[in-house]
Amino acid sequence: MTLPRGFKANAERQAARFRAELGIAEYGRLRVELLADHLGVRIVSADRLVARERLEELERLQAYAFSAATFEINEKSYVVTNPCAARGDRQATSLTSCRT
Structure with missing residues (x-):
């Protein structure tokens, strides 16, 4: 399966945003x-x-x-x-x- 261009970077940005909103460390378990x-x-x-x-x-x-x-x-x-x-x-x- 081929992912759209920028998918991984966008997923990482979303994860970082959710962690920040929830007060979770940058690489903490979400x-x-x-x-x-x-x-x-x-x-x-x-x-x-x-x-x-x-x-x-x-x-x-x-x-x-x-x-x-x-x-x-x-x-x-x-x-x-x-x-x-x-x-x-x-x-x-x-x-x-x-x-x-």
């Missing part, structure tokens, strides 16, 4: 949950919306098909995460793409 709260984004596990068995079946049929999805409903932002997928970078990426 926790996803803290950032979500700061941005007014609600993180919801998909197994609260559909049966976990359905998510596990999706993972078996097409691994990595769904890590997270962002939604805006009634002017509120949500990130729905897949509890069967690995947490970490993909979840953080989904969150930061929601409101930057």
Whole structure:
């Protein structure tokens, strides 16, 4: 996958801005949950919306098909995460793409 020109530099600027706003050291850990709260984004596990068995079946049929999805409903932002997928970078990426 090729990222657009300037993507990395922009991501680093955004991370620096969020750390400054949250009072986190320049290279300190930027926790996803803290950032979500700061941005007014609600993180919801998909197994609260559909049966976990359905998510596990999706993972078996097409691994990595769904890590997270962002939604805006009634002017509120949500990130729905897949509890069967690995947490970490993909979840953080989904969150930061929601409101930057």
